[in-house]
Amino acid sequence: MDRELHIRFLRDMLRARRMEERFAQEYTRGNIGGFLHLYPGEEAVAVGVLHAAEPGDYIVSTYREHVHALVRGMSMRAIAAELFGKRDGCSRGMGGSMHLFDAAHRFLGGYAIVGETYPVAIGAAYAVMMRGLPEAVICFFGDGAVNQGNFHESLNMAALWKLPVLFVCENNHYQIGTEIHRHSAVTEVYKRACAYNIPAERVTGMDAEQVHTHTLDALKRVRAGLGPALLEFETYRYRGHSMSDPGSYRPQPELKAWEADDPIAAELRDLPMHYPDADTLKAAGIDTTEDIGHRAIENGHLDTHGLEKLEAEIRAEIEDAIAFALASPEPTLDEAKGYLTAGLIHETLI
Ligand SMILES: Cc1ncc(C[n+]2csc(CCOP(=O)(O)OP(=O)(O)O)c2C)c(N)n1
Numbered sequence: 001m002d003r004e005l006h007i008r009f010l011r012d013m014l015r016a017r018r019m020e021e022r023f024a025q026e027y028t029r030g031n032i033g034g035f036l037h038l039y040p041g042e043e044a045v046a047v048g049v050l051h052a053a054e055p056g057d058y059i060v061s062t063y064r065e066h067v068h069a070l071v072r073g074m075s076m077r078a079i080a081a082e083l084f085g086k087r088d089g090c091s092r093g094m095g096g097s098m099h100l101f102d103a104a105h106r107f108l109g110g111y112a113i114v115g116e117t118y119p120v121a122i123g124a125a126y127a128v129m130m131r132g133l134p135e136a137v138i139c140f141f142g143d144g145a146v147n148q149g150n151f152h153e154s155l156n157m158a159a160l161w162k163l164p165v166l167f168v169c170e171n172n173h174y175q176i177g178t179e180i181h182r183h184s185a186v187t188e189v190y191k192r193a194c195a196y197n198i199p200a201e202r203v204t205g206m207d208a209e210q211v212h213t214h215t216l217d218a219l220k221r222v223r224a225g226l227g228p229a230l231l232e233f234e235t236y237r238y239r240g241h242s243m244s245d246p247g248s249y250r251p252q253p254e255l256k257a258w259e260a261d262d263p264i265a266a267e268l269r270d271l272p273m274h275y276p277d278a279d280t281l282k283a284a285g286i287d288t289t290e291d292i293g294h295r296a297i298e299n300g301h302l303d304t305h306g307l308e309k310l311e312a313e314i315r316a317e318i319e320d321a322i323a324f325a326l327a328s329p330e331p332t333l334d335e336a337k338g339y340l341t342a343g344l345i346h347e348t349l350i
């Protein structure tokens with residue numbers, strides 16, 4: 001993989017992790033209300049998938065969507081202001097954490113209802129097909145969303161009409177506190193796609209490069225008009241389901257094992273900013289081969305100075321976004337009322 005892509009993966013995963021760490025802080029300060037579902041541990045999925053997408057593609061996401069929106073290109077300012085419920089948020093402060101939306105980046109939203117993403121994706125894909133454009137729709141969903149009836153209805157329609165949809169399952173093995181084997185008779189999500197003749201595979205979601213490669217392949221098929229594809233990425237969220245969930249139902253050894261597989265490398269994040277060379281890292285017992293951050297360093301793609309610079313840039317971007325969100329005005333009640341209807345209600349009713 002080329003150097004530039006390596007650095008973009010690392011940069012976006014670090015931006016995502018740091019941004020959400022900061023959102024967690026702001027939540028405890030009371031600046032963010034409602035639910036807040038964070039994504040640490042799953043970054044390689046968003047990064048690998050979305051760097052394989054073209055600007056003309058459409059993205060449909062869940063309530064755990066901050067990182068999808070960020071990697072897709074939405075400004076951190078617009079995301080932060082939306083979470084703060086402010087007027088300069090991407091949804092004018094009316095949606096909050098679960099309802100990020102950005103038409104310019106074809107980001108068709110976060111959706112709070114489990115399984116809500118499928119019909120939205122199918123509709124968008126139908127429109128793409130009718131226009132005969134080489135665009136694809138990427139539909140994210142969790143492992144807990146595959147027992148919704150509309151999962152099957154949507155896969156059937158997508159296959160029948162050869163719709164250009166890539167279904168992306170983020171299998172983090174839990175639906176809130178319920179582990180997948182307690183809610184699904186078939187725990188390998190990709191196997192369900194064969195019922196609709198949809199090609200599908202299961203891939204690790206802890207390695208952005210692998211996620212990227214498999215997504216590129218799947219999108220090739222989708223863009224060629226051959227119909228939908230499904231990818232299941234196995235991943236893990238390091239925090240609880242949302243800010244109100246300590247996640248204590250998970251065995252510590254399980255958490256530790258997945259943390260050791262951190263796509264950005266906890267070591268990279270937590271070590272002091274001055275990094276020793278690869279040999280010293282190895283002598284300190286730090287696995288430098290499996291994660292993209294260290295791989296980048298080992299390959300000489302990113303030296304110590306480069307990493308410091310990257311971290312500093314990310315810190316500055318986050319501080320700017322938080323200051324922007326704090327300074328943005330609250331929406332007024334009249335503005336809120338204005339979004340309840342399209343303004344045509346009287347004409348329509350009379
Ligand atoms: C139709 C519906 N039922 C229940 C809920 C409550 N709920 C919110 S998130 C969630 C778990 C979904 O788990 P999963 O799809 O695996 O996504 P993850 O949170 O793990 O990313 C549930 C049951 C909901 N939002 N919508």
Ligand SMILES: [Mg+2]
Pocket residue numbers: 142143144170171172173174175176
């Ligand atoms: Mg899940």
